[in-house]
Amino acid sequence: MWPSRLHKKLYVTPQSTISPFKLIAQAAECGQADCTRSQSVLRIWKSLKLANIQRLSNMEVSYGAPPESVQKKFALPVDSEHKATEFRLFSVAAPHMRAFHLSWVSFFACFVSTFAAPPLLPIIRDDLDLTATDIGNAGIAAVSGAAFARVAMGTACDLFGPRLASSALTLITAPAVYCTAIANSPASFILVRFFTGFSLATFVSTQFWMSSLFSSKVVGTANGVAGGWGNLGGGATQLIMPLVFDLIHNIGATKFTAWRIAFFIPALFQTLSAYGIFFLGQDLPDGNYSQLHKSGDKHKDNFSQVFYHAITNYRGWILALTYGYCFGVELTIDNIIAQYFYDRFNVNLHTAGIIAASFGLANLFSRPAGGILSDIMAKRYGMRGRLWTLWIVQTLGGIFCIFLGKVGSLGVSIAVMIIFSVFVQAACGLTFGIVPFVSRRSLGIVSGMTGGGGNVGAVLTQVIFFRGSRYSTETGITLMGIMIICCSLVIMSIYFPQWGGMFCGPSSKVTTEEDYYMSEWNSAEKERGIHMASMKFSENSRSERGRRVESAPTPINGTPSTYV
């Protein structure tokens, strides 16, 4: 009765991005009877738009008898963009929660691979005849590759979708982990750690994917849990790798062979997770990028426009800097803390490894807590709440970092380290409660810039404070704390005209979410109707006004010109 192409466009996504002009053109192809129907549908469409689409998510267009199979059902409640409005941790329902579990597991695998070498260094440094300088350089190399890779990853997510981007990156870096088993010199060791470190860019695809699948009410939580449980890999690896090594060594391999075989475990884990993402994941609630591009439901965006809007948004740069002083600090500590406890307090290497692991393992709850806290503050105070909480938590992290360097006894030092880890990791979660709102069109690149900023912070901090013998490690830690506090001050300069900043309320000129997000599209693009995803996002982001939503100004230019 209905041509199948028309079915798809009318029923699968009642609020799809297709413009009415296209609809009419297709109707004209269908023949006389169908043209009449599509004109009627057009009238229904217009009235739906005017009646505030948000209340009608999951509705059925009840004209004629739409085939049941075409109406999509989601296991979780969704909004008009089909993003989940609830976060159910113990569900694996496609596409939302399944994507969540796939992405955090693969990010965990990448973290395990990147930091698989530090716990085995006592063996590796003897096998490859490494000096302390070589080890320091390898540690810096491991985190520096991802600084650039994260931005590239952001671009790839914007253009190809997080599923393909992250599985491709995970697969491409797996050879570096396999080849760690055949490294035979300091130079080859530094190289494999450098290339393995690129896999940390899967962080960006994780955050992008969560931001694409979860609504603004729960995006902080989803980002925080996915990011935190992935970062857990940095702590878990300090326990996993020595265990695997011991197992292989006890089976009969010599030490210098056992560590090589041990690296196959993280490498295989990484490869398997890439397969999982490719075959079981889905980019968006409505399908994958490649399918949506071909069917016209998702416009394939223009790279230079996306890039331009990302780099000209000053908020992205500020968040990149501040992320360098929460996540960058976390990476730095991952690299130096075992040695610090070993040297200053004379614990044995095994104990130092366990202490180092506990720093990373705090990610299990602390980063998710940051994300959840961000969402809670946003419910009450909106974006301003998110900004204030980020500043407070990150500054507290800096204060505890100063203490960590000053404290002289082992027990107190461990306690301070754990408190410090909670604040620093919560700040990471809080940062990614804000990032999804900086830009809609260039979400990928902004996420990438912020994530990359984290790695740049790690490189800078290690080079300034933890290389050579200029500062003792404890002095370096204290100075790093001071730097955290100073760099966090720039959060005060973030200002959203529609929501305000830390010290200023929203702009006195009536500015709405639509104005902010539509400024990323020019009128030619709006003509073509490719800005619709941003439109929907701006409607859904009204929750960032906090308790003021009821008194929200209605959009002046709310009805786009394409609807007549």
Added chain:
Amino acid sequence: MAAALLLVSSILFSCLAASCHGVTLSSLQKTLIVFVTASPSPGQVLKAGEDSITLTWSFNNSFPARTDSAYKTVQVKLCFAPISQQDRAWRKTEDNLVKDKTCQYKIVAKPYSPSNNTFSWTVQRDVPTGTYFVRAYAYNSADEEVAYGQTTDAHKTNNLFQVKAISGRHVSLDIASICFSSFSIVSLFGFFFLEKRRAKHSQEN
């Protein structure tokens, strides 16, 4: 590097009660004479797991006769020469023997006897590449160091020998690495191909 290394040194043994912090090297006296003979030929770098060295140690008779009355056991260890300690804080020399990390590889432990001590040792497979000397510690019945002797001089500059470690690599490992890596890259191309096909397929629907 001469394969046959001889060093004769003589130091008086002094009874030293170990302090709570551990015995310091400077407080010990060098009453033992340690010889190392590396085989098979002079100038050769010893290969870990294959080559062996022969050690001989004895009490230096230039010391008073009863100085060795408290010695119960002797432990002979392989120690790093300064050049192998450079830029490697985990091999640092400290006077306090509890913290000292110079001698990390135990060669042999034997009950003490003033003479006729020899031992042939195949360089262990987990000994890293580096430059070494040999040191013997004498312990009393409370297991504290009371004397020592070494094959090199006080500044650790002569009679050092080199060891080349095993690489730990095997052909099978190399092949496995290359195979798995290629498999990953081929999978990647497979993914792209599959993705293109899926998109075309859904468009045709």
